Amino acid sequence: MRRSILTAALAAAPLALFAATPLNAHNHDHDDDRDGAQAADDPGLEVSEERLRADMDTIVGFGTRHTLSSQTDPERGIGAAVDWALAEFGRIGAECGGCLDVMPVGRVVEADGRRIPEPTLIRNAVAIQRGTERPDEVIIVQAHYDSRVTDAMNATDDAPGANDDGSGSVMVLEAARILSQREYPSTIIYALLTGEEQGLYGAGILADSVAEQGMTVKAVLNNDMIGNSCGSDGFCDAEHVRVFSEGLRADSTPQLRAAQRRFGGENDSPGRNLSRWLNSVAEDFPDGMQVRQIWRTDRMGRGGDQIPFLDRGYPAVRVTVAVEDYEHQHQDLRVEDGITYGDTVDELDFDYLTRSSVLNVRALDRLASAPMPPQVTADAAVRTDTLVEWQGVEGATTYLVVKRxxxxxxxxxxEAAILSFETPVGDDPTPMAGRELTYTAPLRGDDWIFGVASCSFGPVCSPVSSAVPGGAFYPLEGDSED
Structure with missing residues (x-):
């Protein structure tokens, strides 16, 4: 397993200034004690199918969660649904001694001439678990809470929205229950968004709020439909989720595109590397849910709540089912020609939903523990080797230089190089955060792409940041390369 390789190798890495050690699986023994401890501390094992089922029954019980449905009815509609979610986040926060800041994040959206016919309150239910060391460095796990039937403007008929996206919503609540019992260096934001079906409005509001607060977004995991395993054609795949990631950055500029023509980077956006990283997390648990990477921003001709974050330059991916069931998505509840339509609870695969939730919890646990990926550049022009340079990041004690x-x-x-950049101070090493760090690879850069992951003690490593224009996990205005 990849984590076993990294764990054994990093445990053996010397803590010497500018020391470089080749990582090779054949040179390091498997550390059974370490792996056993990690398994015992695996938060994914705490995911409860029973709790997922109970939450699902509650949220479909609101009848409809359409964004244009009632904001004031205490039992039916989006208002009641959001109020319950906020109260549930509050109960979860009370269990961890008030560790969650719970709030409705929203605003009134003006009529858009499309799916918002009049000024409408878009209200998200958000809970923030502040990081203990780097509170402005955030990971967002989100799902859209609103639902719909065939007509996107029908706000009155029953729209259970079990898979789309009650499945993602109950996962977010379950992740909050489990991870709020732990402390992390980075902040986790748990978000149930509304307005997705009307134009991705809730996600845009949250993305703007994060930017206004000056937060550094390490990753956005948008979970939209993670609860069924069979498609409309009868084809089933219960072993994978798909992870969609953009290629060229949505916040690209003419200057960046020109730089990428000269130096590469067409396949190395932060989202693409976040997708690769999620795949590696899944591979560490071969009996669990696996990832099938889809290298496009979203499904053909469609979109999701990761897009507003991508538009603002934040690393984001969509996690979704391996195959879609169109008869139970965006459909009026009915039986027609012997076929039952509608997004109802009885069409869910709760084992699949549970395993999808486990993958998310494991990924969030690692993302919130790991440092930020560094900003990396590579110089290989007219030379037979490649100079890889990056800036040290807070919380990192070791870096992995990788290639492909x-x-x-x-x-x-x-074949990673393990490099520890630390200055001993008494018995404690002090990471060289903010320092310019280098590694010279004895390879011609024309033929290779290089990247660097930052790792904390544990070890827990970040996604790789590619040494190409636009590869940094920051909006472009924060990327000194561009």
Whole structure:
């Protein structure tokens, strides 16, 4: 398993200034004690199918969660649904001694001439678990809470929205229950968004709020439909979720595109590397849910709540079912020609939903523990080697320099260079955060893509940041390369 390789190798890495050690699976023994401790501390094992079922019954019980439905009815409609979610986040926060800041994040959206016919309150239910060391460094796990039937403007008929996206919503609540019992260096934001079906409004509001507060977004995991395993054609895949990631950055500029033509980077956006990283997390647990990477922003001709974050330059991916069931998505509840239509609870695969939730919880646990990916550059012009440079990040004690051929899809982790950049101070090493760090690879850069992951003690490593224009996990205005 990849984590076993990294764990054993990093445990053996010397804490010497500018020391470089090749990572090779054949040179390090499997550490059974360490792996056993990690398994015992696996938060994914705490995911409860029973709680997921109970939450699902509650939220479909609001009849409809359409964004244009009642804001004031205490039992039916989006207002009641959001009020319950806020109260549930409050109960979860009370269980951890008030560790969650719970709030409705929203605003009134003006009529858009499309799916918002009049000024409408878009209200998200948000809970923030502040990081203990780097509270402005955030991971967002989100799902859209609103639902719909065939007519996107029908706000009155029953719209259970069990899979789309009650499944993602109950996962977010379950993640909050489990992870709020732990402390992390980085902040986790749990978000149930509304307005998705009317134009991704809730996600845009949250993305703007994060930007206004000056937060650094490490990753956005948008979970939209993670609860069924069979498609409309009868094809089933209960072993995978799809992870969609953009190629060229949505916040690209003419200057960036020109730089990418000269130096590469067409397949190395932060979202693409976040997708690769999620795949590696899944591979660490071969009996669990696996990832099938889809290298496009979203499904053909469609979109989701990761897009407003991508538009603002934040690393984001969509996590969704391996195959879609169109008869139970965006449909009026009915039986027609012997076919039952509608997004109802009885069409869910709760084992699949549970395993999808486990993957999310494991990924969030690691993301909130790991440092930020560094900003990386590579210089290989008219030379037979490649100079890789990056700036040290807070919380990192070790870095992995990885590579892949330009036509390869994934990083060569088993050939990573392990570098510790630390200055001993008494018995405690002090990471060189903010310092310019370098590594010279004895390879011609024309033929290779390089990247760097930052790791904390544990070890827990970030996604890789590619040494290409636009590869940094920051909006472009914060990327000194561009």
């Amino acid at each position: 051929r330009t036509d390869e899809s994934d990083w060569r982790w088993d």
